[in-house]
Amino acid sequence: MKTFYIETFGCQMNAHDSEKVVGSLLSQGYSRVDQWETADLILYNTCSIRDKAEQKVFHRLDQFKRNAQGKVFGVLGCVAQQEGAKIFERAPHVSLVAGSASYAKLPQMLVQLESGNRRVTGLDFDASDAFETPYTKRDNPHRAYITIIEGCDKACAYCVVPFTRGPERSRTSESILNEAGELARMGYSEIQLLGQNVNSYRDPSAAGLDFARLLRAVGEVDGIRRVRFTTSHPRDFVQDIVDAIDENPYLCNHVHLPVQSGSDRILSRMQRLYTRAEYMRRIEWMKKARRPIAISTDIIVGFPGETEEDFQQTLSLLDAVEYDSIFGFKYSKRPNTAALALEDHIPEEEKSRRLSIVFERQRAVQIRRHSELVGAVEETLVEGYNQATGQWIGRTSQNRTLNFVHPRFPRPQAAETLAGSYLEVRVTRSGPNSLAGEAIAGIQ
Ligand code: SF4
Numbered sequence: 001m002k003t004f005y006i007e008t009f010g011c012q013m014n015a016h017d018s019e020k021v022v023g024s025l026l027s028q029g030y031s032r033v034d035q036w037e038t039a040d041l042i043l044y045n046t047c048s049i050r051d052k053a054e055q056k057v058f059h060r061l062d063q064f065k066r067n068a069q070g071k072v073f074g075v076l077g078c079v080a081q082q083e084g085a086k087i088f089e090r091a092p093h094v095s096l097v098a099g100s101a102s103y104a105k106l107p108q109m110l111v112q113l114e115s116g117n118r119r120v121t122g123l124d125f126d127a128s129d130a131f132e133t134p135y136t137k138r139d140n141p142h143r144a145y146i147t148i149i150e151g152c153d154k155a156c157a158y159c160v161v162p163f164t165r166g167p168e169r170s171r172t173s174e175s176i177l178n179e180a181g182e183l184a185r186m187g188y189s190e191i192q193l194l195g196q197n198v199n200s201y202r203d204p205s206a207a208g209l210d211f212a213r214l215l216r217a218v219g220e221v222d223g224i225r226r227v228r229f230t231t232s233h234p235r236d237f238v239q240d241i242v243d244a245i246d247e248n249p250y251l252c253n254h255v256h257l258p259v260q261s262g263s264d265r266i267l268s269r270m271q272r273l274y275t276r277a278e279y280m281r282r283i284e285w286m287k288k289a290r291r292p293i294a295i296s297t298d299i300i301v302g303f304p305g306e307t308e309e310d311f312q313q314t315l316s317l318l319d320a321v322e323y324d325s326i327f328g329f330k331y332s333k334r335p336n337t338a339a340l341a342l343e344d345h346i347p348e349e350e351k352s353r354r355l356s357i358v359f360e361r362q363r364a365v366q367i368r369r370h371s372e373l374v375g376a377v378e379e380t381l382v383e384g385y386n387q388a389t390g391q392w393i394g395r396t397s398q399n400r401t402l403n404f405v406h407p408r409f410p411r412p413q414a415a416e417t418l419a420g421s422y423l424e425v426r427v428t429r430s431g432p433n434s435l436a437g438e439a440i441a442g443i444q
Contacts, residue, residue, distance in 0.1 A: 010047025184223030262317030
């Protein structure tokens, strides 16, 4: 039997791509192993969103080289798409280079590799079947990803995604709803809709659903109890999405809305297509909703030309919104992007200083917001048990981690009983990054 090993870096889109690749390999008679040293085929699904992530790829490929005899190596994902056949020059032990739009052709590429071809590429963007691999081996037994839109038609000045994942292609609502129904029948209760810009979704079929209508339809699939989505672009985020969340408790009350900067001048240099005031209008829609909607965001500090005044505006935005969580990054130069041509690149130490101020400011907000939840009862999906802390690990609809004790299931051997169930948990303590509590009701 042929064996394979796969390593994945990057976003949820990449994680889900790897699930499709694994399903495809299993269907071709391969079996998965946990150590790359014991595999015949080693695949590395890569991320190129930041310079550091890309450097890691070549470092890891060098490590693989020391035991390359008789093995076949493949590079998948964004670095594969970005660097293409150049990877063969830099890492001659690599035999396969394939971007995400080509994974449906993996069986044919495997045949070429098995017949001894040592330079196989899959770098086309025109694969209309990009989403529809017949086999997907999902890693999580309760939460399933569904890709609804691939690629991106925006041109944010710092972002490499339009070059690595190509133009936007939406999937038909019928195939999305069929997949959601199938997943519910298999026992999944949480669906996460994925795309670089989910709210740019345009159903290519006659049904013609926009994103808000698709969201409602997925929320009505029998057996699905939670629907999440990521990521949204502020320009395409409409009030109707908030209305849909308000109407249907099965739609999780959490929205990730990347802002990147609080300064209009920097937003314009970033080519983000919205102003701070327009972004804040969307925040107001969510703050006025009947259900409390948790809001998270992405922040980039040190974009070329970002002055202290611009940076202060980002800090004032953090105070104005009071996000539930943030992902903060230092600007990183990426190939092909418009920001490379901008002047006034910020020194690394200054970027680091700004990023630590952002995290410090946000930490204070999270401590305050989490403390307000002490005493509240949250519906919690049990994800597992932490032996070290003796607590169950759960996630709330607002996407908060809620670790808790259960008086009737204090021991780990109960894991199979509780994992995947929904419990009412009372919050008893709070920290900056998570909550702690005690289950108050039985398994549902
Ligand atoms: S919207 Fe901007 S940041 Fe998001 S994937 Fe597209 S280009 Fe990149």
